[in-house]
Amino acid sequence: MKRQHIASMAVVSASRVFVGITRLVAATVAALACGLFIFSSPTYGQTMTSPNSESSVVAQVSSTRSVAAADRSMVFETLKVLKEGAVLFADIAAPPMNLLGPALVRDLVSLMQQAEAAAAVQVLVFTSAAPDYFIAHVDVTQIKEYREEAAKLTGEASIALLFRHLSASRLVTIAQIEGRVRGAGSEFVLACDMRFAARESAIFSQPEQAFGLIPGAGGVQHLARLMGRARALEVMLSAEDYDAEHAERYGWINRALPANALGSFVRSLAHRIAGFPAAGHIAVKDRVNAIVLAPTEDFRRDSALFGEGVRNPEAQSRLRAAMKRGFQTRDGEMALGRTLGDLADH
Amino acid sequence: MKRQHIASMAVVSASRVFVGITRLVAATVAALACGLFIFSSPTYGQTMTSPNSESSVVAQVSSTRSVAAADRSMVFETLKVLKEGAVLFADIAAPPMNLLGPALVRDLVSLMQQAEAAAAVQVLVFTSAAPDYFIAHVDVTQIKEYREEAAKLTGEASIALLFRHLSASRLVTIAQIEGRVRGAGSEFVLACDMRFAARESAIFSQPEQAFGLIPGAGGVQHLARLMGRARALEVMLSAEDYDAEHAERYGWINRALPANALGSFVRSLAHRIAGFPAAGHIAVKDRVNAIVLAPTEDFRRDSALFGEGVRNPEAQSRLRAAMKRGFQTRDGEMALGRTLGDLADH
Amino acid sequence: MKRQHIASMAVVSASRVFVGITRLVAATVAALACGLFIFSSPTYGQTMTSPNSESSVVAQVSSTRSVAAADRSMVFETLKVLKEGAVLFADIAAPPMNLLGPALVRDLVSLMQQAEAAAAVQVLVFTSAAPDYFIAHVDVTQIKEYREEAAKLTGEASIALLFRHLSASRLVTIAQIEGRVRGAGSEFVLACDMRFAARESAIFSQPEQAFGLIPGAGGVQHLARLMGRARALEVMLSAEDYDAEHAERYGWINRALPANALGSFVRSLAHRIAGFPAAGHIAVKDRVNAIVLAPTEDFRRDSALFGEGVRNPEAQSRLRAAMKRGFQTRDGEMALGRTLGDLADH
DSSP states (O other), rough: HHHHHHHHHHHHHHHHHHHHHTHHHHHHHHHHHHHHHHHOHHHHHHHHSSTTOOOOOOOOOHHHHHHHHHHHHOOOEEHHHHHHETTEEEEETTTTOOOOOOOHHHHHHHHHHHHHOOOOOEEEEEESSSEEEEEOOTTTHHHHHHHHHHHHHHSOOHHHHHHHHHHHHEEEEEEEEEEEEEEEHHHHHSSEEEEEEETOHHHHHHOOGGTOOOOOOHHHHHHHHHHOOOOOOHHHHHHOOHHHHHHTTTSSEEEEEHHHHHHHHHHHHHHHHTTTTTTHHHHHHHHHHHHSSSSSSHHHHHHHHHHHTTTHHHHHHHHHHHTTTTTTTTTTTHHHHHHHHHHHHH | OOHHHHHHHHHHHHHHHHHHHHHTHHHHHHHHOEEEEOOOHHHHHHHSSOTTTTHHHHHOOOOHHHHHHHHHTTOSSSSSEEEEEEEEEEOOOOOOTTTOOOHHHHHHHHHHHHHHTTOOEEEEEEOOOSSTEEEEBBOOOOOHHHHHHHHHHSSSSSSHHHHHHHHSSSSEEEEOOOOEEEEEHHHHHSSSSHHHHHHOOOOEGGGGGGGGGOOOOOHHHHHHHHOOHHHHHHHHHHHEEEHHHHHHHSSSSSEOOHHHHHHHHHHHHHHHHHHHHHHHHHHHHHHHHHHSSOOOOHHHHHHHHHHHTTTTTHHHHHHHHHHHHHTTSGGGGTHHHHHHHHHOOO | OHHHHHHHHHHHHHHTTTTTTTTTTTHHHHHHHTOOOOOSSSSHHHHHHSEEETOOOOOOOOOHHHHHHHTTTOSSSSEEEEETTTEEEEEEOTTTTOOOOHHHHHHHHHHHHHHHHTTTTTTTEEEEOSSSSSEEOOOOOHHHHHHHHHHHHSSOOOHHHHHHHHHHHHSSSEEEOOEEEHHHHHHHHHHHEEEETTTTOOOOGGGGGGTOOOOOOHHHHHHHHHHHHHHHHHHHHHOOOOOOOHHHHHHHHHEEEEHHHHHHHHHHHHHHHHHHOHHHHHHHHHHHHHSSSSOOHHHHHHHHHHHTTTHHHHHHHHHHHHHHHTTTTGGGTTTTHHHHHHHHHH
16 A cells, blocks of 8 residues: 555656656557558568668578568567557567567567668567566577577577667667566566566566576676666576566666556657657767667677576576476466575475 | 655655764854855965966966956856855856856856865855756857857867866865756756755756757766666656656766755755865765766767757757747746657657 | 654565565574584585685685684684575674774685685675674774785785675675674675665765775775765765665665564575575676676775875874774764764864
8 A cells, every 4th residue: 555655656756747748648549549550561661671771780681581571561470569650569479478489589580670671660669468477588498499580680699689789779669567577578678778667567587597597688787787786696696576666776677657657658758759850869879878788799798608508407407497386387487586496495 | 745755754864864964054054144255355366377286277268367357256247156164155146047158157167267276175066046947058059159168178169078177176066956957957967076956846857859969068978877778868868857856766866855955955065075184085086087987088079969960950940949939948948848848749 | 653664665565576585584593593603514624725616715824824724713703603504694793893903804804715615605694793883994003904814815905805805706795784884894795795784773884084085995996886976976075874775775785674674584585595506606796797896906096095095194183083082982983974074173
């Protein structure tokens, strides 16, 4: 009840300050009502094959796949994409728990390529269609496979480099987080330019240490810089679950908001930013990234350490033990932090 | 009411901790009663022409101006300066909104030169005499002019370098913020060593993105390091208004305090610091600056990007549109965040 | 009362999130009941003379001392050490105020050497046996002596390098802070990997500026990176006392917890981490340290500046004045922040 109270305070305070952007909501809701899936025009696919010069993407897609993508560019297996003006909303829909496997990585690669190539798109918002999960974590049974999908964008078999590509993109990216976001899921939202989370439902974790691993997709790089040494070590060494309030306090997210205010807040912010000149987005991201985005080499190294570590017998044995207790199942991960602690007893 | 409650809690808590310094207030109030404008003795002007060896200032003032300044060294057009022991209080008085134009920059340069040259001065506190504004932002119609004033201290036509000079100064600087502080105003307080804001009235913003620009006076450098990547990007990409509570949570300021406690808190803190050995101030600032103050070259680059960007047709067109809606007027900027969001609709 | 309320909220919230680790408490309490001082087996001393290859320690202990340590390895003058599984609890017991002098430094060196050499030990928790004090600060009358003790581990007469050794250790270290922790005491907990403090009793300060000195044992390096420029300057320039709530808000500590929840929280966390693979601890610490732990050279420089500064006549005179007012006495430092402010009046 107390938490409720403070939550509602935050809304009052947020709405006092962000009065400007909430005014866009009404218009947006109307736009949503007639919202179209993007990429429905055949001409769009052509833009993708002549990449926008503002984008640093070197397309790695094979010509076969590129043609296929052009033909059914709006067809994603695990993403529902909606375009509103210069804002794309990508709803992650890989039930039951939005596991980051080859299909989701393939779709993220494709979405990033198309969105970066579409000059009209300025802002990309990620949401989740799976109740209780935003992105659970990687599919540990298909590491080789999802890494190969990532290589199609960056040329290297690593989601760390894929996520870093997103951070360096000309697009402004916002994660709207409801439910659990652990491991590479957390690292994906850390790669986004901003992240706002539902106070009631969002849960954050870097669980790799329970298996003797380090976060391999940029988590070390982002968390150490965002939280400082002691909090980053706590988060990673404990492999614990953190709620949105603690995540906000530690700087893991920009802000925790009440679930019923989150969507309109993010949508308004996205449209506000999209209305400002695109050249400004690029300039400010470039200057900020030059200061606080870790060098590619450090992402590459973390990725390699994760890849080597996961093949160790101890990691394999702990992963098998976790699987017996429901790891990588929707129900089994509702309280993963506790499960991992129990593992440690063995 | 709830906010009120928490605010008063903060006071209780602050006073519990800072019991020591509040004891100085009574003495200070007495001193204030007979407060004199500084630099009233003719000998002071002479100190200015033989700069204190502790100061790294290379005086760029022409001899004519220097003589004039010596003659009426206490006469500032836009600053009311009061000396209390080793603390100078500089009240920014450029009504109606403390716009940062040539006059205010000229006076800041002159104040910095004189204060750094006065061995007896240790701490410099900035306050505002304008209701509702601390420093609005730069006067966009006089960029060339105020930059030239800044060059008189640093040799380069850039307020970024002027502000960085302040951060590297032997003087300890404290901003006591009431009212709006946007753009270069925000960057000025970011250049100060500490900043405390009135919970009820202070409003912060880096509005440059609304015109396709980046903050050019050090905002990028400070905010990225203080807030981390995601919050710095949010603040700069959104060009939104943030109240003192949010600014505190994001690390934009040291602390938000109730308006009725702010002045005595800052004054006591200033006198406490001024009572400690001057060599210690220099040593701790040097060591901290070596770690977290960005290199001059990065300030110079941001300043150049701002200067180039503001001449772009799109920036000019957006600035004109903003002016039609009251930009650079006292009343028109009371809710600038909202105004800029509406601009985006066009 | 309000603070109380918020405190209890934090517990509720913490327990919601950390449900997993609190389940370990019952077992732990049982273990405690039959807790043994460690190093009771004669074979342990031998491990110490053949250091674990994972450790970067170059033992500097003379052979005489090393034999002596092996003989009575559980006998520490100022530390009570308890082993529970892979966790060591070191209770600092140098009454009346846990002053950091030669005896405590000698014991810390010995503990670090033995713990690092004991492959079964993974986590090291520091607590205090002195009411009202965790570690007061260094014994300013024995600087040469305690520095020489530190040199026995690192080869250099500096506690800054000793503390940095702790940060780089393969061991995971946690400070459980009750009471005052100032100067080198604060720097010791900053060198630990994590620090949790009792909301009601913990008090933090870097008081060096009152004597014209900088923190010489890593405080500048840690605080500037954890808090950012303005808050680090405030803390160090003011030499003020900060309670646990402010310390948490500024990032000085991971979290403030109610005193009655602190011990079980830390113990559970320590056992949780100790249950995860040791190779993982090393990997994550290495990667995080590479990003946010300052270079040895910077610790060495701060240490040298402190050592030079403390010999200055002004520092000596201020130290003598402080001593007259109870500095380095248990009662005289209960409100040291205020005492130092009064010193400034002279």
